[in-house]
Amino acid sequence: MQRIDRVIDVAEHLGTVLAQVVPFAPESRAVASARGRVLRHPVHADVDVPGFDCSAMDGFAVRDADVAVVPATLRVIADLPAGTELDPRMDAGQAARIMTGAPVPSDATTVVPFEDTARGLAGGLDAVTIVAAPRGPGAHVRRRGSDVRKGALVVDAAVRLTAARLGAIAAAGVGTVSVSRAPRVAVVSTGSELQPAGDALRRGQIPESNSVLLAGLAEEAGAEVVLRTSVGDEGEGPRHAIAAAEAAGADVVVFSGGVSAGAYEVVKNTLGDLMRFESVRMQPGKPQGFGRTPGGILLFGLPGNPVSAAVSFExxxxxxxxxxxxxxxxxxxxxxxxxxxxxxxRPERVQYVPVRVDRSDPARWTATPTAHGTRGLGDAEGLAVIPPRAHDLVAGDLVTVTLW
Incomplete structure (x- = not known):
């Protein structure tokens, strides 16, 4: 691939990236193990929810005609816990004690909560006195299919499965879903000056942190990190890293460093046949590289500065x-x-500023830029996006903040 240095917009570079993405083939997974995955096909209910008329309260199932005038004393003829299969016949003057979620007898029309009886739960199973009239027919009865009808859409495709969504799917009687697997990512830091964090450093050496940062961001994005390594500024290290990533089954390789205009830009100097290198109208993160191997692995070349690398990742x-x-x-x-x-x-570029967000006033959130460098990045909760403009911003101006 030809090496090109030109200045482009953020949207153009992102468009180039997304044009090379081929979504994974879907796979089936049990609902209980699908949290965090992206749903690939819509889920429709296999059953009505609820599947029968059931009680929404602990109390007594009654007939409306028997409680039209209160107080009314009724004979208790059954005790119905959740899960029972019983459907007792109820004649005039009769009631059935019932728990939340239990099927309402076919002859009953209303549920009276314990709170509206003379002695509540302590009243025993012989008789009950209703002291407050129900608010109307069908009170405290959840009708069959009132939440979801069989065949109705429960969760649409192309959304990430949260615990709440999975709970709705399971409640609808669906045991397996069609999802995407997690992307597999390799992270490669470049620079002969890099040493593992915690090792003794000689003059000119620095702790290697970008692979930790980018691997963490990848995992927070739902990816699986299959390789984390670093290479020097000379030799064919990037090619060897790609080969190792391919052997590990990676879908994506993320390089940090080696993509700018210096003399020792090892990614740019060795992968010109696979990647395109461009300058993007953004600060930080102007130098960017992107490409794809013949086998389909996506290759990202991000700047070596940690803040620039993090912004570029996002x-x-x-x-x-x-x-x-x-x-x-x-x-x-x-x-x-x-x-x-x-x-x-900056009239010529968009700025991405790490900020802390103050939510103490619900009616007016505010954003404060963090300190420069890695410490400020660690304090940040998101990126304030400041488009190119001729006039400086002042305190109180509104900006868009993309939350981490």
Whole structure:
């Protein structure tokens, strides 16, 4: 692939990335083990929910005619816990003690809560005195199919399965779902100066942190990290890393460093046949690389600065991972908040500023830029997006913040 250095917009680079994404083939998975995966086909209910008329309260199933005038004393002829198969016949003047979720007898029309009886749960099973009239026919009865009818849509495709969504699917009688597997990611830091964190450092060496950062971001995005390594600034390290990633079954390789305009840009110098290198109108993260191996592995070349790498991951890698899974939502949650301080505008590029978000006033959230560097990145809760503009921002101006 030809190496090209030109300046493009963020949207153009993201479009290039997404155009190369081929979503995974779906696989079947048990509902109990599908949390966090993306649903690939719509789920429709296999049963009515609820599957029968059931009690919404602990109390007594009665006939409306028998409680039209209160107080009314009725003979208790059955005790119905949740899960019972009983459907006792109820004649005039009779009631059945019933628990929440139990089937309501066919002859009953209403459930009277224990609170509306003379002695409540302590009243025994011989007779009950109703002291408050029901609010109307069908009170405290959940009708069959009132939540979901059999065949109705429960969860649409292309959404990530949360615990709540899985609970709704299971309640609808569905035991397996069609989902995407997790993307497999390899993370490769470049730089001869890098040493494992915690090792003794000589002059000119620094702790290697980008692979920890990017692997963590990948895992938080739902991916499986199958390789985390680093290579020097000379030799064919990036090619060897790609080969190792391929052997590990990676779908994506994320390089950090080696993509700028220096003399020792090892990714740019060795992978020009596989990747395209461009300058993107953004700060931080201007130098970007992207490509794809003949076997279909997506290759990302991110800047080596940790903040630049993190911002680039959020803008380009995370959407690609989501697209591989077939997720309809490629971006993070965005909110409009007020800046607490002014900010210099950049007419030629969009700025992505790590910020803390103050939610103490529900009516007016505010965003404060964090300190520069990795410590500030660690304190950040999201990125304030400041489009190119001619005039500087002042405290109180609204900006869009994409939450981590």
């Amino acid at each position: 803008l380009f890698v995370r959407p690609a991972l989501r697209a591989l899974e077939g997720d309809a939502d490629l971006g993070g949650e965005a909110v409009r908040v007020a800046l607490t301080v002014g900010r210099r505008a």
